[in-house]
Amino acid sequence: MHKVVRQSTVLFAVAAGLGVAGVANATNGYFSHGYGTTSKGLAGAGVALSQDSLAAATNPAGMVTLGDRIDLGAALFSPRRSYSVSGMGAPDFFPDPDDLAASGFPLATGSVDSRSDYFLVPHFGWNRMLDDQSSIGISVYGNGGMNTDYPNDMFGGTFYGGAAGVDLMQLFIAPTYSRKINDTASWGVTPIIAYQRFKATGLGGFGVVEDGYDSSWGYGVRLGVQGEVAPGVRLGASYQSKIFAEEFSKYDNLFAEQGDFDIPANVTVGLAWDVSPSSTLFFDIQHIWYSDVKSIGNPMLPALGICLNTGNQCLGDDNGPGFGWKDMTIYKLGYQWQTSPDMTWRVGYSYGKQPIRDSEVLLNILAPGIIEHHLTAGFTRQMGPRNELNFAAMYAPTKKVSGENPLFPMQDIELKMYQFDLELSYAWKF
Template sequence: MNVRMHVLRGATLLALGTALPPAQATNGYFPHGFGLKAKGMGGTAVAQSHDAFGGVNNPASVSYAGNRWDLGAEVFMPRRSATVSTPMGAMEVKSGKDSFLIPELGFTTRLSGKLSAGLTVYGNGGMNTEYPAVFPGNSNFMCSSPTTCGTGKLGVDLMQLIVAPTVSYEVAPGHALGVSPLLVYQRFKAQGLQAFGINNPGTDDSTGVGLRLGYMGKLGDAVTIGASYSPKIAMGRFKKYERLFAERGDFDIPENYALGVAFQVSPAVQVALDYSRINYSGVKAIGNASLANFGNGFGASNGPGFGWRDVEVVKLGVQWQLNPQWTLRAGYNQGTNPVTSPDVFLNTLAPGVIKSHITLGATYSLSDKDELTFAAWHGSKNTVSGSAPAPTSIGMSQNGFGLQYSRRY
């Protein structure tokens, strides 16, 4: 027990010292999956317990993950672009900042016969863009006339770090309930929005506390089911941006939930299917329509937002135990696009419009305690067009890969 407590304490310190993860954007601004095993299987994880990322995937899975820790990093490479017609002509611009290194950390331990604990550190984000100054006079393209342009580079940067200590209890053989308090720190910066009365105030941050609940149940030897739920997390306001986000700078984390099932179709092959929903519309800064609320003024409770709809995602994954050393994975992730035509113009700042991903992954066992996991994925380009206040189209695609080292003890 003392050894486990020392490991848990060390993992907590490492989590608190981890650099804030750069922005991601896949299923809206949530990643397509958490943990590299899940990322290689299309993001499926709700009914699986093959790593220590239960704090984000399903807290109840900690009961069956064993004593282990997982440490890794991924390289995330989004490609964002916008084409805008202005009084100075139509112009396509591409966002910079197209390569990010993102760390990840998970830890689990069994405290007694039925009680287990863990720690997960993960990030959300995705409202990350940096378009160059493209007009004479150092003005950017987000303008309706030469006198209302912003100046300099245009873009936003949202990052969220979530530390999730987890407790899970096996209430009956093969059935567990879990809970993860979510300790959240988020950071935001915008530039080039002088046209909206935001004169590059710099970086601001806020904090909040949330919760994730989970259930996992084994229906015999071949079928496992799972469910995970996190209510909306009330975050502190971005005071420097109270004239940008609805409700005077309020930017909460949306309610989200997931259901999953995993089938052991043979001793070597498992197939998993997850459904998840992210209720972006419940956060006014994200869900309020942009043009329809423009006259109410930025920062008002009913002021403009990004107009994002709720996102529904179906994830399908398969893994094959090829031999004692190698496990191979593949997956597909299909989600809905949160951005519709009336809100395209403002979403040049946050073009999180990808709908589909294909994924691959593998784990190599170095020994009976140590393993290396690799995953790679591609988010197919999706483009959305709108006509007001200027003809605009936005598009995004992405690639990513990562490596994770895991150790059981």
């Protein structure tokens, strides 16, 4: 037992060090389309059948089915984001930056691309069987994606405060206990420790003072069950509570509730059906309650418009403006098949209606989480009896969302994004 404790402590430290290297995964809002390389090859499906030790991020009940193993990998993630402004505006009309309220809030016309197009996203998982009925493990993974970087220009930047953007990182450290109910079913519980880091720049036009990075810690829990209900048919379900996080005190004049930025609750249900001895069909449904977090779900208007026109600062109030995101429901379909004992192939597709209303495009220049479709593929190559190589690729085709500038209706704003992601991981079984 002491050996297990010492080993898990060392692995915990290594995993945490890997996780803080950086995170950026804005695919379903700002949640990743999947966690773990095998699941990502299936467009994020896998709540009913777990295949690597990142399973706790989807369903902790599956960890007890995996045996002793370590998974270590990284993804190269590339979100390509831009916005364009049309209608009256600079150079036709340009406001006095010291009197924006009198002019409304027009933006410079034209198209602007966000810089910082590539992110390296590491992950780590470890699972250890305590006996043939139970296991402990730890998974380290991340969310992110409100990572934008728009350059300064002759008009003073996107929001008249110089180069504009936000950088959000969320790291999850997820220790897990999983136990079999019987030979075909199991349950699991994962206390979640979350670390968030955030920075905003170029928001002087909204009265937000640039103050560098701020961080916060949060805590929540994920619960899951998984089991075979008929020969070759498995069902799974998991629920993650809202993660209650400390406020970003440096940005208490930006996020509602004095800098509060909790992580929304979500639930996933799904099945895995062995359609033949060598192939399995996956189908998951996930729901994310973005609207339950005021800093994410509150609409920008009428609060922000009233505050700008009266000269008062209402960002950060208890019911202050947010990004106006709706809840998301995502449907994930995956298929995997074996061509030999050493090779397993995967493909997947997911769809979720993006969360940004056309009335909320102005602030969401900073956080254009508008992707809806994901196309994925991947494979597992067995490298002997105790090792395997996993690969997954994702392409998210271009999505656009357009709407009026709510603070200057003579303009239209269009948000645009497409993405790709390549992930490689290696597994050691012991």
